[in-house]
Amino acid sequence: DGGITQSPKYLFRKEGQNVTLSCEQNLNHDAMYWYRQDPGQGLRLIYYSQIVNDFQKGDIAEGYSVSREKKESFPLTVTSAQKNPTAFYLCASSRTAPNYGYTFGSGTRLTVV
Amino acid sequence: AQSVTQPDIHITVSEGASLELRCNYSYGATPYLFWYVQSPGQGLQLLLKYFSGDTLVQGIKGFEAEFKRSQSSFNLRKPSVHWSDAAEYFCAVAPNTGTASKLTFGTGTRLQVTL
Numbered sequence: 001d002g003g004i005t006q007s008p009k010y011l012f013r014k015e016g017q018n019v020t021l022s023c024e025q026n027l028n029h030d031a032m033y034w035y036r037q038d039p040g041q042g043l044r045l046i047y048y049s050q051i052v053n054d055f056q057k058g059d060i061a062e063g064y065s066v067s068r069e070k071k072e073s074f075p076l077t078v079t080s081a082q083k084n085p086t087a088f089y090l091c092a093s094s095r096t097a098p099n100y101g102y103t104f105g106s107g108t109r110l111t112v113v
Numbered sequence: 114a115q116s117v118t119q120p121d122i123h124i125t126v127s128e129g130a131s132l133e134l135r136c137n138y139s140y141g142a143t144p145y146l147f148w149y150v151q152s153p154g155q156g157l158q159l160l161l162k163y164f165s166g167d168t169l170v171q172g173i174k175g176f177e178a179e180f181k182r183s184q185s186s187f188n189l190r191k192p193s194v195h196w197s198d199a200a201e202y203f204c205a206v207a208p209n210t211g212t213a214s215k216l217t218f219g220t221g222t223r224l225q226v227t228l
Contacts, residue, residue: 042220101147104156
């Protein structure tokens, strides 16, 4: 079955450490997205990519980085510059035309220890 | 830029009762509109979407939503709620450009169902 796989499901980060969250899709979708979810704040867009080797900043990109070397993969790195990284991170993908809405992964919960 | 308001943070209904979750959007034209549901610790699942045409759209799990242009609303309804409907519900809007574009989400409404 086609879908989006996020790994790991739980991730613990020490202060000053970079960590990378994986997102892989086999839906043949061109566009991929990373959202951060905090209680009471809904989903906020971190980065998105509509084509391989190209991506754009979302609303809260500071302290994060991404790459899009393959259509299927869109990893997110949470750098030490992100001062409050504890959150639930969701990856999504979509077609580019027309917009059918997103398919979401099951998320990664990142905790700073 | 588009925006979405979900005025109810938390709603409690009895099992078997009807449900309406409110969603208001701000956008210069008719946008694409979506409702998603999220169970605790899980990703979001698409319930239904509106692009054009009939303003009453049917979705999965017995949900429906009505687009009202005059009120800039896209409220989600269900005639009879089941205990398994307890979850968080998100309304989302995207520009009607015909291409993939960023979805803007509301802050969500948490639904509690009492037996």
